[in-house]
Amino acid sequence: SLFVRILLQNIVKIPMRYCDFPKISHGILHDEKKYEAFSPVLSGNVFYYSCEYNFVSPTNSFWTRITCTDAGWSPTPKCLRLCFFPFVENGNSTSSGQTHLQGDIVQVVCNEGYSLQNNQNTIECTEEGWSIPPKCVSTTGKCGPPPPIDNGDITSFPLPQYPPSSSIEYQCQSLYKMEGSKNITCRNGEWSDPPKCLRKYFILIDNFSSCLLIPYIPFSTQPCHFLYMYELFNNILVFFSDACVTSEEIMEKHNITLKWREFGKIYIQSGDYVEFKCKFRHKPAKTSPPLRTMCIDGHIDYPTCSKKRSWFSG
Missing domain, CATH: 2.10.70.10 (Complement Module, domain 1)
Structure with missing residues (x-):
C-alpha cells in the first residue's frame, strides 16, 4: 500500500518518486481542485480522469484510471478527438457515416474531374478535426448548380x-x-x-376602415397615410415584424394616453419615437421615462404618470 511504501522509504531511506500534477488537454480530473493542492503527486497515487465532449481516452472509458509510477503516469493520460466522417460531396469513401479516432487516416475516391484539396486522396483526423474538408472540388474550376435557399x-x-x-x-x-x-x-x-x-413583415391591418392613425396627410393618393405604414401589399397593410404595438391596457395602468389620439393603438417602426401624454389631472412621475420614447425591437419603455395632489384634499 501507499502507507507501507512511505514507511519503507523512511526506514531504508529510498528516495521518494513524484509525478507532475497531470494537465490533460480536453480532459478533467475527478476532484481536481481537491488534489491540486498536493502537487507534485507522490508515486503510488491513483487518479481518474474524463474527457470533454467529442474526445475520448485511449480505453474509451468514461472515467479512466491513471497511476503515478517511478517512470511517470501510467497509462499516459490523454484525450483523443472523435471525427465523424460525412458522405463525400462529388466522391465516396468506405468511411462515410463512421466515426474515427484522432490519428486515423481515411481514403477518399473523388469522381472524375474532382479531387480533394491540394490534390490529396487521404484525410487525417486531428485534434482540431479533419485535416482538410471532406469534399471533392472541381479540378476544372467549374461549379455545379447553385445552392438552393429557403424562401x-x-x-x-x-x-x-x-x-x-x-x-x-x-x-x-x-x-x-x-x-x-x-x-x-x-x-x-x-x-x-x-x-x-x-x-420581413407580419400582417397587422387588412381593413382600411382601421386607418385612423396620426399623422394623417390630407388629399393623400392612398386611402390613408401614416408615418408608420411600410408597404401596401395586395391591398393589405403590412408592417415590419420588429414594430411596436401600443397597448391600451398598459397605458391605462400607467395613467397615460397617446398624444395625438385618445383611444386605439398605433404601430411604430423599431427606431422611431411615439409620444404619450398624462391623463387629465395627472403629471409625470419622478422616476418615469420621458413621455416621448423609442420603439426598440418591438419593446416600448412606457412612461408613468401619477395623480396630481388636489388643493382641496385633506
Missing part, C-alpha cells in the same frame, strides 16, 4: 454546370428580406456563400 431562388434558369467566375443572382419571395449579398460567384469549383431570406 428565395435564383433569378435565372439553373444550369448543370457553370464556368469559373460565373455569377448568379438571388431574390427573396414577397414579405421576406435578404441578408447577405444577392450575388454568388464560382471560384475554384465552389460557390461563395448564398444569402438568406428572412421574414
Whole structure:
C-alpha cells in the first residue's frame, strides 16, 4: 500500500518518486481542485480522469484510471478527438457515416474531374478535426448548380454546370428580406456563400376602415397615410415584424394616453419615437421615462404618470 511504501522509504531511506500534477488537454480530473493542492503527486497515487465532449481516452472509458509510477503516469493520460466522417460531396469513401479516432487516416475516391484539396486522396483526423474538408472540388474550376435557399431562388434558369467566375443572382419571395449579398460567384469549383431570406413583415391591418392613425396627410393618393405604414401589399397593410404595438391596457395602468389620439393603438417602426401624454389631472412621475420614447425591437419603455395632489384634499 501507499502507507507501507512511505514507511519503507523512511526506514531504508529510498528516495521518494513524484509525478507532475497531470494537465490533460480536453480532459478533467475527478476532484481536481481537491488534489491540486498536493502537487507534485507522490508515486503510488491513483487518479481518474474524463474527457470533454467529442474526445475520448485511449480505453474509451468514461472515467479512466491513471497511476503515478517511478517512470511517470501510467497509462499516459490523454484525450483523443472523435471525427465523424460525412458522405463525400462529388466522391465516396468506405468511411462515410463512421466515426474515427484522432490519428486515423481515411481514403477518399473523388469522381472524375474532382479531387480533394491540394490534390490529396487521404484525410487525417486531428485534434482540431479533419485535416482538410471532406469534399471533392472541381479540378476544372467549374461549379455545379447553385445552392438552393429557403424562401428565395435564383433569378435565372439553373444550369448543370457553370464556368469559373460565373455569377448568379438571388431574390427573396414577397414579405421576406435578404441578408447577405444577392450575388454568388464560382471560384475554384465552389460557390461563395448564398444569402438568406428572412421574414420581413407580419400582417397587422387588412381593413382600411382601421386607418385612423396620426399623422394623417390630407388629399393623400392612398386611402390613408401614416408615418408608420411600410408597404401596401395586395391591398393589405403590412408592417415590419420588429414594430411596436401600443397597448391600451398598459397605458391605462400607467395613467397615460397617446398624444395625438385618445383611444386605439398605433404601430411604430423599431427606431422611431411615439409620444404619450398624462391623463387629465395627472403629471409625470419622478422616476418615469420621458413621455416621448423609442420603439426598440418591438419593446416600448412606457412612461408613468401619477395623480396630481388636489388643493382641496385633506
